[in-house]
Amino acid sequence: MQKTLLLLVLSFFTFTRLAYSQLISDAHELSQLEEGVNLSSPYHATLSFFHNLDRDHYYPERAARTLDRKGVDGDPKDLAVKLQQIFEGKGAIIRTSEIPNDPEFADSASGGEKKFYFDRNKLPGIFLEKIGNQWKFSSFSVAQIEDLHEETYPFGTDRLLNILPKIGTSEYLGLQLWQLVGLGILIVLTFLAHLVFTFLVDKGLIYLTRRLGYGYIGENYLLPIAKITSFYLIVVVLSLLMRVLQLPAEIWSWVVMVFNTLKPFLITVIFYKIVDIVAAYFGSLAARTESSLDDQLVPLVRKSLKALVILVGTLFILRDGLNFDIIPFLTGLSIGGVAIALAAQDTIKNFFGSIMIFIDKPFQVGDWVTSGDIDGTVEEVGFRSTRIRTFRNSVMYVPNGKIADSVVDNHGLRKYRRFYTTLTVTYDTPPALIEEFVKGLRAIVLAHPDTRKDYFNIYFNNLSAYSQDIMFYVFFEVPGWPEELNARHELLIQIVKLANSLGVRFAFPTQTLHMESFPEKKGLVPEYPGQPSYEEGLKKFLATELNRKAD
Incomplete structure (x- = not known):
């Protein structure tokens, strides 16, 4: 965790160009913006909004003119500033090359409506809409500014946006003084939080479980989960506090991606560890039964649950961390699954055959079974095949689908x-x-x-x-x-x-030859x-x- 944070700090000294400086790279457009606001196209409306909120060219009253405030109360300048803070807090990068410069632009994804969406994943409700001859942030978007701002800066962290800048705005290495100070404070708090969580987990949890008589469970199962959970909580807190620093968008977008990747990754690891606890519990239940088939089922269930956790976790990492749209992927997977199922009928048959073996329990490990050419002792039952040791000491691997469809004579279940x-x-x-x-x-x-x-x-x-x-x-x-x-x-x-x-x-x-007796x-x-x-x-x-x- 500390190494990741240090790498992020070093990256600050590499990226010194602000994302929103791209909006003023056009000198001709900049000269027009200094005289007023241009709302003739999505490009010009976006340029007008962000340029007038740049710290070197700060005119929030001009930026507020890009908002359609019909039916929305509140200070226009305050709404404009909060909307900019929402863009920065969400890590949405605005690139002028991707913004249409056509006054008659129509969004094909919205049924040909004259709208322009900035980032449907991070800001699905923020978009420009043509009103008459002008492009403005829609009234729907403006009405959500207060709620989105509170969601972006929860638990009162928005107050820090007004407190920290008072430390100083002098620039060093591309960052203002208050940003550098806030970054240092976060680094110190991260190390302190790690020490506190480590103490509580290593000392408090182990002491508590030992007092309750579950010391082995605490050390081998609960302690690893608690450590991963502590890292997850640190990541959540950092993701909330680092938004307040208002870092350059190009840097912050990478930081957001790292945090959004770490969160589902750590949750996946937590559930991966929880599977071990569930498997240990079922293992203890299986040990109480006379059937040895339950003992074979527990490791198979553990492996299946872990595979499921990894699969679901990977999908969430792709969706939340890498902004990968998993819906088309799942749709394609379902269509491709039909073809795969047709090509792997025997494998699927064996899988369901193993399920029927575990449900019906026609035999267990150690039983002597016969079925056609099969004659031997069951050694292991898997999800695809069953291993049988013959009386010639050879090993037969019999597909479970074949066993499920055959008549099995289990000599091991004989009472007499x-x-x-x-x-x-x-x-x-x-x-x-x-x-x-x-x-x-x-x-x-x-x-x-x-x-x-x-x-x-x-x-x-x-x-x-x-x-x-x-x-x-x-x-x-x-x-x-x-x-x-x-x-x-x-x-x-x-x-x-x-x-x-x-x-x-x-x-x-x-x-016998019988002769006459004398x-x-x-x-x-x-x-x-x-x-x-x-x-x-x-x-x-x-x-x-x-x-x-x-x-």
Whole structure:
């Protein structure tokens, strides 16, 4: 801020020619003005007004003759002086080369009316109008002088216009003494204001937030915003006070442009910092939820809001600082946007697909999903695509538009994980042993801590080509794939132990040749002890293995 002000001061010594001196560059016109006022054209009326208010040729009563005061009360000379101060305070430069010298000039932008506008952006209500054969400042413009003067010099700063010149009007380096003194006072006040704001922000704000228990938020979020806000307030105050100095128009127009650029720029920076606070708040809310998709959404929202702030801020900087008419730009952008939208249909489709993913939440980060050729674990959800880690450890980037239109099987949302297998036992296994084996299998399921107890199916349900089949259909209540594998391992180990304890033999595809048994020869078919022995074996297994497992 201080560097900017010093650069402005140095520029004063470069620009020494007054803007309004252009109006008296024509010696012939100057000789006519010294005899009176010429209102024959917009050029001559403007020349008459500003030349007669020049400090070397000060005749405010002549300048007042360029005002159409029909229906307007007040001192004509005072109105003329205030109108000049409005031009200077708004930083409007009047260039004679741009003012028409045609007595019959008509403004095409106003429907062919005989009017001339000086600066539609800075002074939209100030214009010359042909009345009879004379060009004058319109009565509409004259009626607004008091309000525009108060708007240009608010909070009583207009009083300084009458106080400061009393310091002295001697010229030094193209500026009068009172202007140089006022400039020095502003520089000193700027440094003092910066010190005061810095003290209040660094000391007062941090102390207050710490007392309230929000020290971290104050130091990392509120302090940067407060510092930028202090600079913004200094710029606003300087823009109001520097108008009083009545600097040369060529210099002041650059100063006004700098101030008008700094204001929207600093406001943009403030809102850019506020986005971090909003994102931190939503981040804290997302941390309280079980869904990890919210954690992915927060940084995307932060980036989108920051991009929006930068876009809107840039438009205001162009409009207010550089006097760029953004309406045709926005109109052209909207027309061009149709063409861009047609050329970027897939991108737009993916963008809206990402919005639907964040709204519907069909999956979250860490879920195992399958959809057509897609099979893997979700790692990241973006605005264009979703990153999925396959079980081959490769990475798939799937457009969100494709996911939004596809059927997605989210294995990560399963409450229970199914385990289905068939236990095959040999054909020589007696029915009584199969019955006890099935009872033991059910007991194993009921005893395991990760199985679903209210629903499972274990039945002797099929006779295949080489085995008697027992359906083993259970569910695990576990959070992930590793836990499911561990539960399967534990169940299968218990099943094998049960089979070994009872003497159950598992079948596999074989061909057996049966030969006639002889009394002196022992057959290959195993001998089973009978039902009492099966029940005793099951009780022994339950008393040893399952009880030990429970312990």
